[in-house]
Amino acid sequence: MIDIKKVKVFHKDIKINYLSNLMANRGKLGECGYLLDEIDISSEATDNSQISVLLHEILHASIEMLDPDLNEEKNIKLLEIIFATLLRDNIEVFRTILNILENETETR
Numbered sequence: 001m002i003d004i005k006k007v008k009v010f011h012k013d014i015k016i017n018y019l020s021n022l023m024a025n026r027g028k029l030g031e032c033g034y035l036l037d038e039i040d041i042s043s044e045a046t047d048n049s050q051i052s053v054l055l056h057e058i059l060h061a062s063i064e065m066l067d068p069d070l071n072e073e074k075n076i077k078l079l080e081i082i083f084a085t086l087l088r089d090n091i092e093v094f095r096t097i098l099n100i101l102e103n104e105t106e107t108r
């Protein structure tokens with residue numbers, strides 16, 4: 001389990017819940033709550049799948065906050081593929097970016 005407990009989306013904290021039987025009960029591996037304060041992820045999914053689901057639900061929450069009209073499944077799916085592929089293909093690039101951002105935060 002990836003065990004990420006919360007994520008911040010435009011200054012809003014979103015709690016991550018890992019639930020068993022999400023697929024059996026709701027027919028999905030993840031879901032963002034209506035109030036955009038919680039994301040449910042299937043605890044039965046693989047780590048790779050949980051990462052993709054987390055990205056997917058974060059994108060739903062982000063776009064819902066910015067422009068709900070664009071919050072369509074096909075848009076989110078496309079963005080999920082773009083983000084997941086960019087992250088996996090460029091780990092060193094993102095590590096460098098994270099180091100720069102962490103240093104900025106420390107020197108503030």
Ligand SMILES: [Zn+2]
Pocket residue numbers: 056060073076
């Ligand atoms: Zn979706």
